[in-house]
Amino acid sequence: xxxxxxxxxxxxxxxxxxxxxxxxxxxxxxxxxxxxxxxxxxxxxxxxxxxxxxxxxxxxxxxxxxxxxxxxxxxxxxxxxxxxxxxxxxxxxxxxxxxxxxxxxxxxxxxxxxxxxxxxxxxxxxxxxxxxxxxxxxxxxxxxxxxxxxxxxxxxxxxxxxxxxxxxxxxxxxxxxxxxxxxxxxxxxxxxxxxxxxxxxxxxxxxxxxxxxxxxxxxxxxxxxxxxxxxxxxxxxxxxxxxxxxxxxxxxxxxxxxxxxxxxxxxxxxxxxxxxxxxxxxxxxxxxxxxxxxxxxxxxxxxxxxxxxxxxxx
Amino acid sequence: xxxxxxxxxxxxxxxxxxxxxxxxxxxxxxxxxxxxxxxxxxxxxxxxxxxxxxxxxxxxxxxxxxxxxxxxxxxxxxxxxxxxxxxxxxxxxxxxxxxxxxxxxxxxxxxxxxxxxxxxxxxxxxxxxxxxxxxxxxxxxxxxxxxxxxxxxxxxxxxxxxxxxxxxxxxxxxxxxxxxxxxxxxxxxxxxxxxxxxxxxxxxxxxxxxxxxxxxxxxxxxxxxxxxxxxxxxxxxxxxxxxxxxxxxxxxxxxxxxxxxxxxxxxxxxxxxxxxxxxxxxxxxxxxxxxxxxxxxxxxxxxxxxxxxxxxxxxxxxxxxxxxxxxxxxxxxxxxxxxxxxxxxxxxxxxxxxxxxxxxxxxx
Numbered sequence: 001x002x003x004x005x006x007x008x009x010x011x012x013x014x015x016x017x018x019x020x021x022x023x024x025x026x027x028x029x030x031x032x033x034x035x036x037x038x039x040x041x042x043x044x045x046x047x048x049x050x051x052x053x054x055x056x057x058x059x060x061x062x063x064x065x066x067x068x069x070x071x072x073x074x075x076x077x078x079x080x081x082x083x084x085x086x087x088x089x090x091x092x093x094x095x096x097x098x099x100x101x102x103x104x105x106x107x108x109x110x111x112x113x114x115x116x117x118x119x120x121x122x123x124x125x126x127x128x129x130x131x132x133x134x135x136x137x138x139x140x141x142x143x144x145x146x147x148x149x150x151x152x153x154x155x156x157x158x159x160x161x162x163x164x165x166x167x168x169x170x171x172x173x174x175x176x177x178x179x180x181x182x183x184x185x186x187x188x189x190x191x192x193x194x195x196x197x198x199x200x201x202x203x204x205x206x207x208x209x210x211x212x213x214x215x216x217x218x219x220x221x222x223x224x225x226x227x228x229x230x231x232x233x234x235x236x237x238x239x240x241x242x243x244x245x246x247x248x249x250x251x252x253x254x255x256x257x258x259x260x261x262x263x264x265x266x267x268x269x270x271x272x273x274x275x276x277x278x279x280x281x282x283x284x285x286x287x288x289x290x291x292x293x294x295x296x297x298x299x300x301x302x303x304x305x306x307x308x309x310x311x312x313x314x
Numbered sequence: 315x316x317x318x319x320x321x322x323x324x325x326x327x328x329x330x331x332x333x334x335x336x337x338x339x340x341x342x343x344x345x346x347x348x349x350x351x352x353x354x355x356x357x358x359x360x361x362x363x364x365x366x367x368x369x370x371x372x373x374x375x376x377x378x379x380x381x382x383x384x385x386x387x388x389x390x391x392x393x394x395x396x397x398x399x400x401x402x403x404x405x406x407x408x409x410x411x412x413x414x415x416x417x418x419x420x421x422x423x424x425x426x427x428x429x430x431x432x433x434x435x436x437x438x439x440x441x442x443x444x445x446x447x448x449x450x451x452x453x454x455x456x457x458x459x460x461x462x463x464x465x466x467x468x469x470x471x472x473x474x475x476x477x478x479x480x481x482x483x484x485x486x487x488x489x490x491x492x493x494x495x496x497x498x499x500x501x502x503x504x505x506x507x508x509x510x511x512x513x514x515x516x517x518x519x520x521x522x523x524x525x526x527x528x529x530x531x532x533x534x535x536x537x538x539x540x541x542x543x544x545x546x547x548x549x550x551x552x553x554x555x556x557x558x559x560x561x562x563x564x565x566x567x568x569x570x571x572x573x574x575x576x577x578x579x580x581x582x583x584x585x586x587x588x589x590x591x592x593x594x595x596x597x598x599x600x601x602x603x604x605x606x607x608x609x610x611x612x613x614x615x616x617x618x619x620x621x622x623x624x625x626x627x628x629x630x631x632x633x634x635x636x637x638x639x640x641x642x643x644x645x646x647x648x649x650x651x652x653x654x655x656x657x658x659x660x661x662x663x664x665x666x667x668x669x670x671x672x673x674x675x676x677x678x
Contacts, residue, residue: 133568136638146443147640150568177322180348180356184320187346273316277345277358280318 003034003056006107021088021096025063028079033058036163036301043294044171053111054166057120060100062159065127067097072135073218116169123162130155139219141237145226149191152223157190164189181285185298188278192306195271198222203246204264205308212246227270228263275302316360318345323355331359332435334459339364341456350437350573357440367456375457378450379430379466380423388422388528390659391551395532395544397666401673406537410484414535417477418528424470431464441573442566481535488534495527517556517578525552543609550601554655557594561651564591565644584639591633595654599623602658614668618661629654 004011004022011019034055041051069075070083071093077083085093101124108117133151137143164182168174200210201222215222221229229237236252243249253259279299286295300311319342321328329335331342342359349355369375392415399405433439434453452458482489502519526548533544563570563579564587571580579587599622606615632650636643670676 133638133640137641140638140641140643142642142646143640144642147642150640176354180354181320183348184346184358276316277318277360280320280358284320 001034001038001052001055003031003052003059006053006056007103007110010103010107017088017092018096018099021084021092024081024087025067025078025084025096026059028081029059029063031055031059033062033159033163036160037167039297040164040294041167041170043291043297044167044173046167046171050111050170051167053107054170057104057108057166058159058163060104061120061124061127061162064097064100064104065131067093067100069131072131075218111170113170113172115174116166119166119169120162123158126154126158130158134220137220141221141225141229141241143221143226144230145223148221148223148226152191152194153187156194157187160190160193161186175288178285178288181281181288185278185281185285188274188281189301189305192271192274192278192302195223195267196306196308198224199264199267201225202249202260202264207308213243213249216241216243216249224263224267227267228260271306275306278302316362318358318360320356320358323353328357332357333461333464335461341367341459343456344440344454347437347440350441351575355437357437362456364456369457375452376466378452379427379458379463381426384426385419385422386659387524387555388418390662391525391528391548392418392532394547394551394662394666395529395536395538397670398543398547399533399536399538401669402538404536404538407484407535410481410488411532411536413477414481414488414531417474417481418531420470420474420477424467424474427463427467427470431460431467434460437573438570438575441569441575443569485534485537487539488531491527491531491534491540495523495531498523498527517559520559521552521556524555525549546605546609550598550605553594553598553601554658557591557598558652558655560587560591560594561648564588565648568639588633588636592630595626595629595651599626610665614665618665621661622658625657626654 004026011022013019037054037058038051041054046054066078067084070078071085071090075083076086083093084096088096104120104124105117108120130151130153134155137147137151161183164186165179168178168182196205198215200206200208201213201215202224203212204224206212216225225240229240232240232252240249240252243252250256250260279302282295282298285298286292303309303311319331321331327336332344334341336342341362341364343362344357345360346358347355348357370378396405396411430439430451430453433451439451439454450457453460453463478488478492482492498519502516502523526545529544529548529551530540533540538544560579563577567579567584567587570577571583578590582590599619602622603615603619606619610618629650632643632647636647638644
């Protein structure tokens with residue numbers, strides 16, 4: 001599926017650097033969100049063109065957020081390559097992000113579903129609020145997990161909610177109860193994805209080789225960091241902040257790595273409860289819509305997103 | 315394996331689950347709430363066996379329910395009234411004052427429990443979740459159901475009412491104070507959906523009751539009658555308590571705003587709310603100076619004001635420095651502000667202890 005061009009006016013060739021910036025940015029992505037959109041759209045019988053529009057929308061929003069995020073965080077790398085703002089200048093990175101969001105609005109409004117336009121605008125707004133709030137807690141090493149959840153709900157979960165709800169809106173199914181259930185499910189998926197991603201920072205299930213303690217070194221206490229530091233003294237937290245490697249980090253605990261692994265287990269148990277809550281909403285969803293294939297494809301998402309393993313084939 | 319149930323406000327069982335009346339062996343703990351304060355409100359409850367909930371002793375649950383740590387909010391005005399009237403030789407009816415104070419304690423406990431019940435039913439405590447370990451909410455934790463807590467609150471209110479009868483018989487003027495308070499309480503219930511701390515008029519009513527109301531009640535019970543000095547102290551006291559309420563609401567500004575809860579802080583927004591907090595405490599210091607100018611000795615006016623201003627600097631700095639409506643600084647600010655308030659209470663105690671000592675020649 002060509003996500004770059006939905007309308008002939010997308011990405012005009014006369015604009016310098018825009019196309020290569022786009023190609024660099026999208027090349028390394030897994031496109032998970034657009035796959036999720038397709039997963040929901042297919043059982044609903046949405047036409048291929050509508051699916052393409054929805055997939056482009058979510059990938060454009062996501063990548064616009066990455067362009068801006070990298071600049072805000074001064075991240076040098078994105079998907080193993082130089083971040084756009086370092087390669088193409090910060091000005092072009094900002095403009096490219098804005099351009100992606102503008103194209104989303106142009107193409108979506110052309111589709112003619114005002115509810116979808118409104119919902120997408122709200123999602124972008126939530127995303128920006130989350131980004132704004134996250135920036136306000138950089139350097140705060142005493143932030144709580146509950147407080148971070150609020151940020152992640154806006155910044156990360158908003159896109160998952162969009163992936164689940166937008167295909168239904170595009171299919172003109174605006175049943176409020178249905179959307180509430182999807183909203184809850186999207187929130188949980190977003191939180192689980194974020195928490196799993198945060199665990200990578202501590203080399204837990206880190207098959208993709210994400211940089212160790214990257215968040216901590218950038219002054220950001222992520223969800224697992226907040227979970228671990230709940231009962232820590234100020235001295236322990238000071239020591240934690242200064243950690244340059246996992247070995248240093250383990251020294252923050254009385255029994256070193258053993259205590260750390262205990263925290264990982266209890267964090268997993270906490271999130272397991274969230275997975276149970278997701279399954280509860282899935283049962284509710286099944287009662288509301290007669291789409292067994294959709295339920296079947298949504299069921300293993302928690303396994304993929306949190307545990308980062310392929311679901312067992314049934 | 316946990317079990318869950320999702321209910322809408324329109325569902326017939328919704329209230330039963332919220333009040334904890336759906337089962338005698340299980341508790342429904344709210345997990346998530348959507349569309350708070352709307353007919354579409356939806357709550358997902360986790361159903362937990364009563365026996366699986368780790369509950370503290372009944373005494374700890376009761377003290378957490380009545381917010382024992384806040385008892386000084388009514389005890390300090392009592393100390394003020396006793397000391398002031400003793401010094402002024404208007405200590406006319408100590409027996410009635412003792413009964414009125416007991417009634418006040420029961421009423422205070424009842425109000426705090428009612429506040430928790432209201433927060434639970436309205437959803438305030440479901441969206442404004444404090445970080446773990448900050449303070450316990452017995453209803454939310456499942457130690458007690460909202461229905462049981464409500465019953466305890468009614469019993470305590472009833473005891474307070476019974477105790478108020480002899481007070482009214484001995485001091486008929488007390489009936490007027492109680493009548494005015496009752497009207498304000500009922501008006502507050504009708505006006506503010508989320509308890510007195512969450513709506514404009516609710517805040518005003520709370521202000522009147524917590525300050526001038528409490529002080530006047532004690533004064534009348536003592537047989538000293540309402541006077542301007544007592545009212546001035548009541549206003550000063552209420553202004554200080556309202557600062558704590560604003561601080562608490564400020565610490566929840568993000569979640570309250572998202573849930574559509576209205577109060578002075580959410581209406582002002584983060585940046586303006588900070589200015590309001592600074593203004594509020596600065597105005598408190600102004601009221602403190604004014605009260606001391608009219609009713610206290612010059613020595614204590616200067617000494618307490620200097621200490622209060624000096625001690626308020628960290629509070630002003632913390633408010634100015636706070637950058638995020640969601641980070642840990644919010645909790646720190648609450649602690650600093652609360653400490654500042656406690657110091658002010660300490661100053662009042664020392665100052666009035668001095669007046670008592672002076673009258674009785676304790677220090678000679």
